[in-house]
Every structure is written in structure tokens, then in C-alpha cells.
Amino acid sequence: MKGEIIAIGNELTSGRIANTTSGFAARQLFEAGYEIHAMHTIGDSPTLIGEALKQAIDCVDFVIVTGGLGATDDDLTNEAVSKALNRPTMPNLEILSQIRAHLDEISGSIVSPLEKLAWLPVGAEALNPKGKMAGYQLVHNDKPIFFLPGVPRQMEQLLIDHVLPRLATWYPGTRLSTCRRLFKIFEMSEMEVNSRIAELNLAENVAIGYYPVFPEVHLSLIIRDIKDQNCVPLFHATCKEIDDVLGNAVFGHDQENMEMVIGLLLKDAQLSVAMAESCTGGLISHKITTIPGSSVYFLGGVTAYSNSMKIKYLNVDRKLLETHGAVSGETAEAMAIGIRLKTGADIGLSVTGIAGPDGGTKEKPVGTVFFGLITPEDCEVFHFNFSGNREQIQEITALTGLNLIRKYLISKNTNTNT
Numbered sequence: 001m002k003g004e005i006i007a008i009g010n011e012l013t014s015g016r017i018a019n020t021t022s023g024f025a026a027r028q029l030f031e032a033g034y035e036i037h038a039m040h041t042i043g044d045s046p047t048l049i050g051e052a053l054k055q056a057i058d059c060v061d062f063v064i065v066t067g068g069l070g071a072t073d074d075d076l077t078n079e080a081v082s083k084a085l086n087r088p089t090m091p092n093l094e095i096l097s098q099i100r101a102h103l104d105e106i107s108g109s110i111v112s113p114l115e116k117l118a119w120l121p122v123g124a125e126a127l128n129p130k131g132k133m134a135g136y137q138l139v140h141n142d143k144p145i146f147f148l149p150g151v152p153r154q155m156e157q158l159l160i161d162h163v164l165p166r167l168a169t170w171y172p173g174t175r176l177s178t179c180r181r182l183f184k185i186f187e188m189s190e191m192e193v194n195s196r197i198a199e200l201n202l203a204e205n206v207a208i209g210y211y212p213v214f215p216e217v218h219l220s221l222i223i224r225d226i227k228d229q230n231c232v233p234l235f236h237a238t239c240k241e242i243d244d245v246l247g248n249a250v251f252g253h254d255q256e257n258m259e260m261v262i263g264l265l266l267k268d269a270q271l272s273v274a275m276a277e278s279c280t281g282g283l284i285s286h287k288i289t290t291i292p293g294s295s296v297y298f299l300g301g302v303t304a305y306s307n308s309m310k311i312k313y314l315n316v317d318r319k320l321l322e323t324h325g326a327v328s329g330e331t332a333e334a335m336a337i338g339i340r341l342k343t344g345a346d347i348g349l350s351v352t353g354i355a356g357p358d359g360g361t362k363e364k365p366v367g368t369v370f371f372g373l374i375t376p377e378d379c380e381v382f383h384f385n386f387s388g389n390r391e392q393i394q395e396i397t398a399l400t401g402l403n404l405i406r407k408y409l410i411s412k413n414t415n416t417n418t
Contacts, residue, residue: 033175050084067150179235275301314338336372
């Protein structure tokens, strides 16, 4: 069962307001088992509205229209529908009564431009006559068309409470069941991910999508089928194939993020961690502490931007800084050792680098970053050269630091189990 979404409003086509209603409707309809044929955003023009509506009716099984139902002069949806579908407007007495009762209560007047809200095309059935914004349904050429307000909260409530239940009974047995998973990938390019997935002999009805979400790559797996056919076994088998071919580059699924995954691994290992940050300005610590309960494994951190801070709070030797510089593997190692000694954490992670846009040299250009990772077993130094603007370099540096901890914990767990 295919549908189309039409969003109306000059505020949308001018970019003044983001079109969030179409995205919300698409997600809810997809989850409910429907396919979206197309989404359109058009201005407050009766001609454009009418043309878009008639074309949609010819192409799909149902239509969702949002916006243009208000009481101001630029709310022209009802006028456009009336002309395009040859349905004169008539007052909905229940809505009109609600409006007049409200006006009488607040002002003593029963005449207002708000009465425009009650004039609907012939055949319209109000979805929620007692609501602040009723919305309505028309059936044209045996196809349901739902007209919803453009105000996101009002639109969302009507869609969930009224539109989805009505659609469920319109074409029973035609909705699709959906199995889907989002694979979150780090330290592997989109092209490399694509290349590896292309080597798999995936079933024809397996849909794969690639979405770069800097600095990650997200891979979407979707399998849809009629509900009386079971796509679950195929879904689980495909998920395993993808996880196997991408390996540890997959750090999480669906709603998981890197800091959430790190937290679970640290809890399972019963290990604590502390941070010594320079170029990231505390961003790694911030990410870790966005997870509720992170105090169980995160002891704290030092944002040592200046050399004096590195010397005083992390015990970095002044001569080491003079010899090798603040941005060096030697300094990163000393910072990691210092934070572990100061806090007593099981794991100490340090980072120092040049986020830019200034400060780079030929030997150490902008994007040069060093990490120190000290664990109960060893102390390692890692050197990376990142690119991008300051914000991007800081973000990819923070994710890389977390990923170093993740890979260490996975390796530790693997060694323990062998």
C-alpha cells in the first residue's frame, strides 16, 4: 500500500522553517508497514496544491497533506481542494459550534475569522472535531486523503491517534512487515564498506543504504515483506553476514553510540578510565558523561591545554616538553601515565594535537594528533593525521580516542575467553 506526503507552506519552501512534519509522517508510516511513493513540499498556491493533489491521487493508494488549514489569508488548502476536486466548502456544524462556544467564553463575541476553520470541502469528515485543530479526511476515487495541520505537535497527534488507525482498516492484509537494523561503522570508509557488502550474495529483497554521518558511516539494512511471510530468519542471517564481513569496524547498532558502547564494555570488564585532554578541550570526557551511570567507570579528567597545566597536574616533565613539544608521542605518553597515577584509574587515555586552523607546521600540520593509552598491561602511543575544520578535527579525534578504548576492551575480552 503506497502513499504520498504533501507539505504546504511558503515558510517551508523559503527555508524559514524546516519541514519536520513530512519526516515524522514518513517514519510513522514506514514503521506501520506502508511505502512512501513520494514527498513534495510546495508553497501556498491553490494552483500548485490542486495539481499536486490530483497527481498524487492518480499514483498512490492514500495521500497525507499537511499545512494550510489555519484561519489566516495564506491558509489556502481548503480553497485549493474545493476547486481541484470540485467539492464546494460547507460549514461543519460541530466544529463551528466548538469555535463559537470558545469565542463566547473568552471574548463574548461569536464572529471571528476563526470560523474559516469550520468550512470544509463537501464530504469531509473531521478527524477530531473537539480538538484545537480538527483535521479531516476525504474519500476521492475510493482513496483516502488526510488533511492535517502544519503545526508539528498537532499534526503528530492526529496522525498517530486518527490517521494510522483508519489506514489500518482501509486495505486490511496489505501492510508490509519490516525488519531493519542500522550498523554504525568507524575507521572504515564508505567505499570500503560498500565494496565489502558488494561481495556478499544478499537476497533480492534485502535493501542496503549507505549514509556518511561524520565521522561515522551508517549502513541501513531493511527487509520488508507481506505479514504472512516470515522475513525474520532472513533478517538475522543477513545481519550476521554484515557483522562478519565488517568485523570490529561495526561499533554499534541502531540507537547505540560510541560512548554508550564504551560504557557497557567498561562495566562488563569492571574497569575504570580517566582522561587527559589537550586539543579536544574535554570533549571526550563530555561524551562519556552523557551516559547515565557513567560515574561507575569514569573517574574524571584533566583538560590540560597549556604546558603549565600538563606539568602541574599531569607530572609531564618540563624538559620533555622543551625537547619534543606539546604535540608529540612522548608528551602523549607522559600525559597518559600522569592521569593514571593521579586518579588510580585502570585505563588512562591522553590526547594532544593541533586542531587548527592555525598552529600547524610543515613537520606537524593541522590535524596532527597523538594519543597515549595506558592499561594494566602496557602503554601505547598512536599517531593520526586528520583533516577538516577545527570542529571536525576535534570530533573525529574524540571518537578515535573512544574507539581506542573500545578496541582494547574487545581485545582484552577476546584474550580472556581463549
